[in-house]
Amino acid sequence: MDYDYSPTVWKKVVYAGAQMASFPQGARDLKELAELDISPERLRRATERIGDERVAERDAQVAAYEALPIPAQHTVPADQPTPVVACVQMDGGRLQYFDRADPQRNEDDTFWREMKVGCLWSMTSQVSAEDPCPQLPASFVDPERMQRMVREIKGFSGPDASTEDEAEEDRVDERPGRPEPLARSVVATRHEVERFGKLLVSEAYQRGFAGASRKAFVADGSESNWGVWRRHFSHYVPILDFIHALTYVYAAAVAGRVLKEGWQAYRQWAQWIWSGQVNRVIAALELRQQALGEPTKDTPKTAPSAIVAKSLGYLRNQRSRMDYPEYRKQGLPITSTYVESTVKQINRRMKGTEKFWSHGVEPMLTLVADHLSDTPTLARFWRNRPQRLTGSRRHQSTAA
Structure with missing residues (x-):
């Protein structure tokens, strides 16, 4: 050819x-x-x-x-410019994969398999002595938007979030002090997470990220994400995607309540999360759990007690990555919308009920x-x- x-x-x-x-x-x-x-x-x-x-x-x-x-792995390659802010984000998507020799496949299984996607962004921003945006933005207290976000987040609805408009995703984090994205490189693979982590850190080296004055690793609460962070990016500031945190708070606030009552609780808890007062939300959820009772192994996942327990466990596990006021002062991103938008862009080519890859x-x-x-x-x-x-x-x- x-x-x-x-x-x-x-x-x-x-x-x-x-x-x-x-x-x-x-x-x-x-x-x-x-x-x-x-x-x-x-x-x-x-x-x-x-x-x-x-x-x-x-x-x-x-x-x-x-x-x-x-x-040498923590140096900058010759002639490679160094960004002011280096941001690494990772997420997963799904595609259909058919291979008779696939060890993950069984006779009753579907063909859907995970792909892994990483975004490496060079950014610029200013460091502030005070939180440049102490008040929760209005986009996070929009009832219709929050209901849609909760439906789309994995664990509360179906397996994929692919319907939200990408431009709207970018607007979600519009706020004073938000870092300006400059250049993106994308890494995608069907390989296991260990190999994916090597692809990410190799690309970060090529981009000169070691020389950045500020570095952030932003992802949702999946343990595989934070395994990659521990192995390859432990010198980056670990940041839990704010939107994922918020959807867990919202789900717990409205569980077993009429919407008006739940919405009032959500608005208060959301502001606390935004302000970095995660322990106050955890304490409120602990009281809510006591009122509902602890779920058992037979409790449906949709039961209010189960939803509150899930949200409570999530916040307890992730609280060390939720100091959002400090991240904003440092001019760092606090959402993973960049990589989520990228997954959707990749889906346009790779995902579809009629598309089978080998x-x-x-x-x-x-x-x-x-x-x-x-x-x-x-x-x-x-x-x-x-x-x-x-x-x-x-x-x-x-x-x-």
Whole structure:
């Protein structure tokens, strides 16, 4: 195929394969916009081939990082600018994966599997002596919005939150002192979380994040997230996504109450969370739990006592990552909406009831993430590819 396509055509082919909703759609767009007549199957093979090359390049980058002495891993690569604020966020999504040899699959299982997505943002912000936004923003005391958020958060409703408009997500954290995002790089994989963590920390090294004056790791309460933080980013400020915390508080406030009564409790508790007074909310929930009684193993998950117990456990476990006034003074982000929006962008290409992936899933995830990144990773790949191919052919010729 390298002899069939010029480098310019290769870029167009891979862009269509990775960015359009499907390979048939990509083939139609190439014919209409670039006058390239290529079948969907050929488009798939071409895209996955380049994706395989990018996966190999990505894995080599990880290996090179791991080969560095530990002190060198905490330095900035030559000629790499350092951001004022470095922010790492991670989350999960789902796609359909079919492989008869998949050890996770059984006869009664569905094909849905987890993908892992990370966003690495360079940002800029100011440090403040006082909390630049001590009052809870109005967006968090909007009844309709809070009901929608609670429905979409995992654990209180279905497995995915994919309906909220991305622009609205970005507006949720509009507040004085909010850091300004500058450049994003995206990492996505179907591999296990240990390998994903290595991809994240390798990319953070390449971005020069070690030199940032302020660093934040923002995620929801999943233990796998904080395992990655402990292994690779323990020198970053750990921040629990504020919106996840708030939805647990909301669910507990309205559980077993008429909405008006529950809403009054929620508004007070939400302000306490915003103000960093997590222990006051925990104390209020403990009283609420006493009034409702402790749930048993037979108690339905939707019972008020079970909902309050779940929220109480969540806040107890996460309270060390909930000093939101201090994070705002430091000019750090307090929500993970950036990575959640990115997951939805990846879903447009990778997720669908009609989409089943197999061995091509990792190359595709890598290319989709590359095209969402603001960094020059993909441009550098295309620039260096002819040299790699020439070297490979020369090696093959010598070996023959």
